[in-house]
Amino acid sequence: xxxxxxxxxxxxxxxxxxxxxxxxxxxxxxxxxxxxxxxxxxxxxxxxxxxxxxxxxxxxxxxxxxxxxxxxxxxxxxxxxxxxxxxxxxxxxxxxxxxxxxxxxxxxxxxxxxxxxxxxxxxxxxxxxxxxxxxxxxxxxxxxxxxxxxxxxxxxxxxxxxxxxxxxxxxxxxxxxxxxxxxxxxxxxxxxxxxxxxxxxxxxxxxxxxxxxxxxxxxxxxx
Amino acid sequence: xxxxxxxxxxxxxxxxxxxxxxxxxxxxxxxxxxxxxxxxxxxxxxxxxxxxxxxxxxxxxxxxxxxxxxxxxxxxxxxxxxxxxxxxxxxxxxxxxxxxxxxxxxxxxxxxxxxxxxxxxxxxx
Numbered sequence: 001x002x003x004x005x006x007x008x009x010x011x012x013x014x015x016x017x018x019x020x021x022x023x024x025x026x027x028x029x030x031x032x033x034x035x036x037x038x039x040x041x042x043x044x045x046x047x048x049x050x051x052x053x054x055x056x057x058x059x060x061x062x063x064x065x066x067x068x069x070x071x072x073x074x075x076x077x078x079x080x081x082x083x084x085x086x087x088x089x090x091x092x093x094x095x096x097x098x099x100x101x102x103x104x105x106x107x108x109x110x111x112x113x114x115x116x117x118x119x120x121x122x123x124x125x126x127x128x129x130x131x132x133x134x135x136x137x138x139x140x141x142x143x144x145x146x147x148x149x150x151x152x153x154x155x156x157x158x159x160x161x162x163x164x165x166x167x168x169x170x171x172x173x174x175x176x177x178x179x180x181x182x183x184x185x186x187x188x189x190x191x192x193x194x195x196x197x198x199x200x201x202x203x204x205x206x207x208x209x210x211x212x213x214x215x216x217x218x219x220x221x222x223x
Numbered sequence: 224x225x226x227x228x229x230x231x232x233x234x235x236x237x238x239x240x241x242x243x244x245x246x247x248x249x250x251x252x253x254x255x256x257x258x259x260x261x262x263x264x265x266x267x268x269x270x271x272x273x274x275x276x277x278x279x280x281x282x283x284x285x286x287x288x289x290x291x292x293x294x295x296x297x298x299x300x301x302x303x304x305x306x307x308x309x310x311x312x313x314x315x316x317x318x319x320x321x322x323x324x325x326x327x328x329x330x331x332x333x334x335x336x337x338x339x340x341x342x343x344x345x346x347x348x
Contacts, residue, residue, distance in 0.1 A: 003235055006330040010241035013333035019248050042330075062314065107313070 001049065005042045009035050047180040051163055054187045061105040061191060063216055068102055068141075069094070072133065075113045082121050089128030090117075097135040103216055108188050113143065115181045116208050120147035127205075140194075142211045151202040160198065161186040185210075193217040226252045227344060230274040232262040232291065233309065234283050242278050242309070245336035251276070251344075259286030263294055266301050275344050276305040278336070279323075281315070292322050305343050307336075 016023060016031045023031070053059040072092055083090035113131070120129045127148025136142050152160060159165050163183035185208075189196050193213045200206035229251035233239040236257070243253040254274070256262040263286050265271060277295065281288035288308065295301045308319050311329040319326045325343055327335070 002330070003238065007235075007237035007241060009330070010237070010333045014241065014244050014248075017248055017333065017337070019244065 002042060002045060005038055005045065008038045009042075012038070044180075047184060050184050051180050054184070054191075059188075059191065061108060061216070063103055063105055065101050066104055066106045066109075067100060068098055068133065069100070071106060071109060071113075072131075075110055075117065075131075078110075078114050079117045079121065082118065083129065086121060086124075088121060088124055088126075090121075091128070091130050093130065093132045095132065095134040098133060098141060099135075099214065102141060102214055104192070104212070108192070112185050112188055112210065113145075115185050116145040116210075119181055120145050120149065120206070120208075123147070124149035124205075136211060139215070140211050140213055142209060144207055144209045146205060146207040148205045151204050152198070152200040152206055153202055157198055157200065161196070226250065227275040228272055229253045229340065230262070230265070230277045231255045232259070232277060232283065232288065233257065233280040235280070238280070238309075241333050242331070242336060245333045246276070246278065246340050248333075248337045249341040251340065257284075259283035259288070259291060262286070262291055266291075266295060266298065269300070273300055274304055276307060276340060278307050278309060278340070281308065281310045281312070289319075292319070296322050307340065307343060 012031045012034045014020070016028060016035075050059065072094065076090075076092055080090060117129060117131060124147045129148075130146045131143060132146070133141065133143045161182050163180055165179050165183075186196050189210055189212070193216050195211050197209040197211070198206065199209070227250065229243075229246035229249075231239050231242045231246065231253060233242055233255070234257045239255045239257060243255050246253045254265075256265055262283070266274075266277075279288045279291060283291070288310075292306060292308070295304055295306060305324045306322070307325045307327060308323040309327055309329055309331055310316075310319070313328055316326045316328070325339060327339070
């Protein structure tokens with residue numbers, strides 16, 4: 001399903017490399033737009049596939065030991081440019097008391113963190129984002145993503161984690177997506193035996209907090 | 224010196240073209256084979272030139288990429304070919320790394336492959 005989208009990017013890169021003839025600056029700009037639209041579509045397809053798998057109970061986690069610091073570095077390198085391009089600050093804080101290594105699904109934890117941070121970047125126009133990792137008690141670790149964005153109205157907080165819902169259709173038009181990012185975050189977190197908490201007020205920014213067990217539950221067979 | 228030879232074994236037509244163009248951009252002559260059994264035949268053919276590098280997909284018709292990799296390593300003529308595996312399955316990487324020279328997770332970009340193919344073969348000489 002993803003192969004054609006990867007092929008589109010590959011062909012655009014071939015043209016961009018100039019091996020079939022010189023590329024004018026305008027052509028290069030258009031090729032870059034093809035690639036960036038292709039990547040957006042690819043990430044939407046990935047979200048839809050994840051959502052479909054979770055609805056079917058077909059998404060399984062791959063739990064293995066992973067170094068928290070490396071995970072955070074990976075996440076940072078994924079989102080850093082996006083924040084800088086918007087002129088936003090992006091700070092990561094790892095507090096004392098966190099274990100060096102945890103048990104978890106590296107790919108899915110990366111996805112949860114990147115989703116939350118991307119969301120924060122998307123809706124924040126001024127200020128920036130703080131990401132804090134800490135250990136709330138002996139059995140859990142947690143991370144919080146706090147932004148200086150517009151905040152989320154109380155009514156909207158009730159359905160913000162529902163798939164295919166976005167807060168405001170006028171915002172949807174500007175921020176393309178299926179409204180799947182937060183739904184996937186919530187479902188993945190639940191699969192890991194954790195919880196998501198949102199605290200937000202209009203005009204005061206938002207904080208998404210994820211609390212996860214240090215020892216994730218054994219995955220039972222799902223229907 | 225004659226050009227180095229790269230063999231692309233990939234059943235998807237588009238990815239085969241993109242991988243082949245990446246090798247050509249890196250200075251290789253290329254051949255594309257889209258079937259596992261044909262690739263096995265080609266690699267056994269004593270009259271055909273031995274490729275310097277093989278870009279190998281795992282899911283192939285008739286003979287799997289995994290089996291091809293074993294045959295390459297077991298063959299006297301082919302044992303030293305640089306093999307670059309293209310797979311979407313991250314859980315296979317560790318196992319494949321023992322026999323392959325490089326394992327890349329799909330999606331593999333043209334630019335990434337062009338760079339890595341020359342590095343891989345130049346590292347040899």
